[in-house]
Amino acid sequence: MIETNRPAAAPADDEPDLLRDQFRQLLRYRRLIGAGIGIGLLGGVYLGISTADTYVATADVVLRAPTDDPFNPSLAPDKAINIGSERQVALSSSIANEAAKKLGVDASGFAALRSGLQVTNPPQTMVLRFTYTADSPKEAAKRANTMTEAYLLKRQEALDATRDKMVKGYKEQRDPIAKQLDELSKEIARMPAGAGRDAASSSKTDLQSEVGGYNTKITKLEALDMTPGRVTSAATAPTATDGPGILMSLALGAAVGLALGLLAAWVRLVFDPAPRSEGDVARALRAPVLGYLPRDRTGGGPLLAAGEADPRLAEEYRSVAFRLAYDARFADRRRLLVVAPRGSSETAAAVAVNLAASFAETGKDVLLIEADLRTPVLASQLPTDAGGRPRWSQTSGGSAGGRHSDTEWPDGRQLVVDAGESGSFDLIPGERARNVPRALTSARATRLISEADSPNSTVVVLAPPVLSYADALALVDRVDGVLVVCDPRAVHRTDLSRIRELISGAGGTVLGAVLHAPLPGEKRGKGKGGPAPVGPGAAPGTGAKSGKPVPQPQPIPYEVAEPEQHIPGDGTDTVALRTVRMGRR
Numbered sequence: 001m002i003e004t005n006r007p008a009a010a011p012a013d014d015e016p017d018l019l020r021d022q023f024r025q026l027l028r029y030r031r032l033i034g035a036g037i038g039i040g041l042l043g044g045v046y047l048g049i050s051t052a053d054t055y056v057a058t059a060d061v062v063l064r065a066p067t068d069d070p071f072n073p074s075l076a077p078d079k080a081i082n083i084g085s086e087r088q089v090a091l092s093s094s095i096a097n098e099a100a101k102k103l104g105v106d107a108s109g110f111a112a113l114r115s116g117l118q119v120t121n122p123p124q125t126m127v128l129r130f131t132y133t134a135d136s137p138k139e140a141a142k143r144a145n146t147m148t149e150a151y152l153l154k155r156q157e158a159l160d161a162t163r164d165k166m167v168k169g170y171k172e173q174r175d176p177i178a179k180q181l182d183e184l185s186k187e188i189a190r191m192p193a194g195a196g197r198d199a200a201s202s203s204k205t206d207l208q209s210e211v212g213g214y215n216t217k218i219t220k221l222e223a224l225d226m227t228p229g230r231v232t233s234a235a236t237a238p239t240a241t242d243g244p245g246i247l248m249s250l251a252l253g254a255a256v257g258l259a260l261g262l263l264a265a266w267v268r269l270v271f272d273p274a275p276r277s278e279g280d281v282a283r284a285l286r287a288p289v290l291g292y293l294p295r296d297r298t299g300g301g302p303l304l305a306a307g308e309a310d311p312r313l314a315e316e317y318r319s320v321a322f323r324l325a326y327d328a329r330f331a332d333r334r335r336l337l338v339v340a341p342r343g344s345s346e347t348a349a350a351v352a353v354n355l356a357a358s359f360a361e362t363g364k365d366v367l368l369i370e371a372d373l374r375t376p377v378l379a380s381q382l383p384t385d386a387g388g389r390p391r392w393s394q395t396s397g398g399s400a401g402g403r404h405s406d407t408e409w410p411d412g413r414q415l416v417v418d419a420g421e422s423g424s425f426d427l428i429p430g431e432r433a434r435n436v437p438r439a440l441t442s443a444r445a446t447r448l449i450s451e452a453d454s455p456n457s458t459v460v461v462l463a464p465p466v467l468s469y470a471d472a473l474a475l476v477d478r479v480d481g482v483l484v485v486c487d488p489r490a491v492h493r494t495d496l497s498r499i500r501e502l503i504s505g506a507g508g509t510v511l512g513a514v515l516h517a518p519l520p521g522e523k524r525g526k527g528k529g530g531p532a533p534v535g536p537g538a539a540p541g542t543g544a545k546s547g548k549p550v551p552q553p554q555p556i557p558y559e560v561a562e563p564e565q566h567i568p569g570d571g572t573d574t575v576a577l578r579t580v581r582m583g584r585r
Helices: 015-026 032-051 081-091 093-103 108-113 138-189 195-222 246-270 279-285 311-326 348-362 436-440 443-453 471-476 495-503
Strands: 057-064 117-120 127-134 227-234 289-292 335-339 363-371 385-386 415-418 424-428 456-462 481-488 509-515
Touching: 015 246, 015 279, 032 127, 032 246, 081 093, 081 117, 081 127, 081 138, 081 495, 093 108, 093 138, 093 289, 108 117, 117 138, 127 138, 138 195, 138 227, 279 495, 279 509, 289 311, 311 348, 311 509, 335 471, 348 363, 348 385, 348 415, 348 424, 348 481, 363 443, 436 456, 436 471, 443 456, 471 495, 481 495
Parallel strands: 289 509, 335 456, 335 481, 363 424, 363 456, 481 509
Antiparallel strands: 057 127, 057 227, 117 127, 385 415, 415 424
């Protein structure tokens, strides 16, 4: 026999898939992205308006180092000129003062004169670019040229002052030696020939050489070309404003705003504790997502999806049942525990009921056990009929219609649920018990769950939320296959990880998860404005549409039921309509 059942393992993490999944999650924060785009557009409008009357004029100056041979290739201008220092000099107050004198700017406008100037140095060049921003094109060009002229003038003065200082120093060193040389020459002229005159002549030669050296240096300095630089591009009045224009400003603002919005959405996503995608749920539970229930637009949603006008919900349940049937971990034992993380188990009840109907549609003998003994409502919400009692509950001396020997759950009551075209399945309705853990771990409950050991049988157990009560954990050792039903927006990743740890610690296995959209009335808060709870005591015609309060489920008395006493769900209160709306659990 060929094995066809394969485990539905959790998908492996793929980097491109994770990136695509994260990008899709970012799009969930449309408000943050929209706010970022709005802020960017406002900034673009401000930029377009603020630069609408701004004009920029530019002048370029090439700097030169003093040289006696401008055609000497061995002279490197970048070694003789520190372009960074020259840029700082061009921006200094001394240059602004010189320009202010030429422009006739008083002290009150001096700060504004300096603030409009910007000096930059294009890379790998000896060029200083003077850029001036003003409200008028002519004023921008005039001030840019004036600043350039003031800088060249100041630089010329600084170079001349440096040369003059050096020449003066050489002269001060030469003059005493020249005076000594003159005196020595006169003395030699009076000396007779001989050794003394020869020594004096030698000293004279040395002094003449030293004076000649100083004269050479002075001559070289005086021959230097002290041109500080030349203007290669004079500033002209601009013909258009410097701003990018209102359209370009809006486009730029929208792009920057989009980037800011995506950044804010990413930060929000990083610190968001809720799983925002199927991948997050699968990674937290280490189990696949078996299905995502479509959003119900009718209000409460049908408990039994079979026969509805919109077949999408029923087909999604069939798809989940199909994936479970081909999971070897479920197919080997055919036991399934359906739970919600916390809060309402309304959707979990719908999943359990419809999975039971889907398994029954495949020809299996399905037993649905409502192990929620705190708010049991399935018997009042499903089209049921009284069926035969389980084999273990039938005694040789009793009859099915007689008084029950024990009122503790399970008390032997078994109902048949009509699932329409899907067929029918058995239901063990839940009842309020004095001691819930004892009832769930009793030998009778164990025998009920062991019905799955029969050939072609499947047992589906509905339990309360696993993080609210420990009832589900008490069943995990016997129903080891667990299906988690949750709204990814209403549960935290840590909650899903904790559920997996609790179930694994109790000896069970998470087979997968079924996700659903927020229930009507839960979008704006905890049940505000949602449909009113429906329970065994709810009167027909009351609910969310009527606006009348619906009584909460009342505890069933623990005394022994008389034969003539009405038992909810015994068949006499079978609902005629097949579609029954879900109530709050």
